[in-house]
Amino acid sequence: MKNVLRWLLVSLPILVAVAQLCFSNFSNLTRWKGGGFGMYTDIHINHRSIWLKIELEDTTKYVKIQPVEKPWAPDDKLVAAIRKELSQQLDKLVSFPAAVDFEDPAFARVKALANEPAAKKFSILIGHLALDIDKETIQNKVLYSHDI
Amino acid sequence: MISETLRKYSSQKQVEILFHLLVMVVAFTEHSVKFPYQYILAGLGAVNLAYRNESFSKSTFAVYSLLLFYSLARDYFMAANHFFLITYMALYFTFLKFKWIEEFRYSHFLLVLVMGLATLQKVLSDDFSNGNFMASIFLPGHSFSFMHKLMIKDFFAMSADYKELVSLVKSAPPGDQIWRMDVLDSFRFYCKMHASIIIIFELVMIFILLFFRSEIRYVFLLLFLYGTLAFRPEYVFFATLCLLSLTDTKLESIGIRNCLLFTALLFLGLAALNLTF
Numbered sequence: 001m002k003n004v005l006r007w008l009l010v011s012l013p014i015l016v017a018v019a020q021l022c023f024s025n026f027s028n029l030t031r032w033k034g035g036g037f038g039m040y041t042d043i044h045i046n047h048r049s050i051w052l053k054i055e056l057e058d059t060t061k062y063v064k065i066q067p068v069e070k071p072w073a074p075d076d077k078l079v080a081a082i083r084k085e086l087s088q089q090l091d092k093l094v095s096f097p098a099a100v101d102f103e104d105p106a107f108a109r110v111k112a113l114a115n116e117p118a119a120k121k122f123s124i125l126i127g128h129l130a131l132d133i134d135k136e137t138i139q140n141k142v143l144y145s146h147d148i
Numbered sequence: 149m150i151s152e153t154l155r156k157y158s159s160q161k162q163v164e165i166l167f168h169l170l171v172m173v174v175a176f177t178e179h180s181v182k183f184p185y186q187y188i189l190a191g192l193g194a195v196n197l198a199y200r201n202e203s204f205s206k207s208t209f210a211v212y213s214l215l216l217f218y219s220l221a222r223d224y225f226m227a228a229n230h231f232f233l234i235t236y237m238a239l240y241f242t243f244l245k246f247k248w249i250e251e252f253r254y255s256h257f258l259l260v261l262v263m264g265l266a267t268l269q270k271v272l273s274d275d276f277s278n279g280n281f282m283a284s285i286f287l288p289g290h291s292f293s294f295m296h297k298l299m300i301k302d303f304f305a306m307s308a309d310y311k312e313l314v315s316l317v318k319s320a321p322p323g324d325q326i327w328r329m330d331v332l333d334s335f336r337f338y339c340k341m342h343a344s345i346i347i348i349f350e351l352v353m354i355f356i357l358l359f360f361r362s363e364i365r366y367v368f369l370l371l372f373l374y375g376t377l378a379f380r381p382e383y384v385f386f387a388t389l390c391l392l393s394l395t396d397t398k399l400e401s402i403g404i405r406n407c408l409l410f411t412a413l414l415f416l417g418l419a420a421l422n423l424t425f
Contacts, residue, residue: 005249009240013258016232017265024269029225031269036229037262038269040380041276043284051321062321091179096225127322129314131280133331133339138313142322 028126028144029096047129048094048143052082054114055121062125063114066090081113097126097144107148123147159394159405164205166391166412167241168193170234171212173384173419178231180223185215206245212238230385233258233392255396259369259389260357267350270343277347279339283331286339287311300335349375362399369393370407383419387412 016035023029024038031038032045052063065082083090085106092100102124111122126144131137175181175189192208216235220227236258243249275281286296289307297303313329349372356368373386390412399405 002249005243006252009236009243009249009254010257012239013232013236013261017261021265021268025272031273033227034225035227035232037265038273039229039266039382039385041266041269041273041281043275043281047284047318049318049322053321064319064321091223091226099225125322127318129284129317131275131284131329132278133280133283133336134278136329136331137326138317138329139324139326140317140320140322 023096027096027098029098030094033095043129043131045094049127049140050090050093051125051127052110052114053121053123053125053145054116054119055123056116056119061116066094078113082110085109085113093124093126097124097146100146102146102148111148121147162405162409163391163394165197166387166394166409166416167237168196169413169416170384170387170391171216171238173387173416173423174231174234176423177384177419178219178228180219180226180231181215182219185219189215206242209238209242209245213242228385229262230382230388233262233388237388237392237395251397253396253398255392256357256398258392260354262389263350263354263357267347267354270347270350276343279336279343282339282342283335286335286342288314296338299338300332302332303335306330306332306335346376362396363401363404366393366396366399366404366408370404370411373411381418383415383422387415387419390415 017037020029020031020034020037023034024031024042030045030048031042046067049064050066052065054061054063063079063082065079065086068079068083086093089100089104089106107124111119114122124146125142127140128143130139130141172190172193175186175193181189189212192211196205196208213235216231216238220232220235240249240254244251270276273281275284286293287307287310289296289304289311293303293307296307300306310329313327317327353368353372357365360368369389373389377386390408393399393408394405394412
């Protein structure tokens with residue numbers, strides 16, 4: 001029994017480390033989380049943002065869900081309502097969007113909150129800051145996109 | 149024999165005190181630890197600091213393990229490195245206190261794993277090897293900007309432009325729009341040089357951790373922690389590494405133990421200050 005527990009203790013960090021290595025290199029888990037073995041190897045997680053994209057007949061509307069602007073815009077009731085609805089999902093959306101369950105009814109409620117009956121499509125976008133000092137460019141790149 | 153027993157007893161006591169302090173700080177800094185668990189963890193830590201009883205301490209570690217492990221499992225994708233290490237240590241101490249396992253040098257194994265993975269991830273990350281990550285850390289000018297100013301002539305002007313540009317870029321929806329930013333050749337070289345130095349230093353650190361005796365190993369670890377403090381004020385993580393080092397049974401030098409203890413307390417104090425203000 002002692003040996004089994006000992007092996008369990010030895011294999012646990014290896015399992016977590018391998019999972020983190022795979023998810024962060026082959027999927028979109030941030031290197032900062034999931035056991036955090038790759039922190040300070042990638043642009044900070046705070047530079048990831050969450051947006052609601054609403055495609056209308058002739059235009060596209062974007063609602064920034066996270067991070068909230070400072071100072072908090074008191075009249076932005078829609079953002080506050082969406083954030084409240086997605087409170088269980090926000091952290092996961094930022095750290096590992098591919099692992100989020102988009103079947104969660106909260107996303108349907110977000111569509112209802114947006115109150116855009118003419119909308120053709122709703123999507124959740126995760127943006128991340130992409131900096132390139134060789135090309136001297138900076139961009140808010142789409143890291144992940146999912147229709148809801 | 150008596151001095152050996154005393155040394156072991158005092159080391160064990162030091163480690164336990166530090167662990168309770170660390171749990172108290174982590175309970176309030178980690179997003180994964182939700183209400184009311186943070187208060188249970190901090191309360192247990194406080195009671196253990198004030199009152200020492202072996203059977204109570206045993207139960208405390210079991211509760212720590214359960215609550216921390218539950219929080220980690222529920223929000224694994226949000227867990228930072230130090231949170232995983234602290235959860236693991238709680239589990240290890242629980243197994244040890246209940247005599248379910250015999251002591252082994254888990255601390256050395258964890259330190260090598262943490263350092264090895266960190267280096268591997270740096271090598272695999274394009275942003276790190278190209279110097280983009282270092283630029284993203286240096287340009288906001290929060291940490292040790294005077295050092296960058298000494299090396300790069302127009303650092304402050306570049307930093308001000310960058311901050312303005314980042315807030316503009318982040319306020320735009322994600323897409324294909326690209327902004328141009330001016331980067332001085334000297335700054336580009338400075339970032340790439342830092343990235344290479346860090347990788348080389350970490351490789352040296354892994355070599356030392358693997359092949360040198362405990363005393364040398366932990367002196368270098370301390371140097372590494374103080375050296376990297378310029379770029380990464382991760383106080384809780386550093387305190388966790390010091391605590392891990394203190395649990396190494398092969399480390400006999402009282403002087404180095406005291407240095408590690410002082411460093412851990414210093415970082416914990418800084419983390420608690422960060423939490424308060």
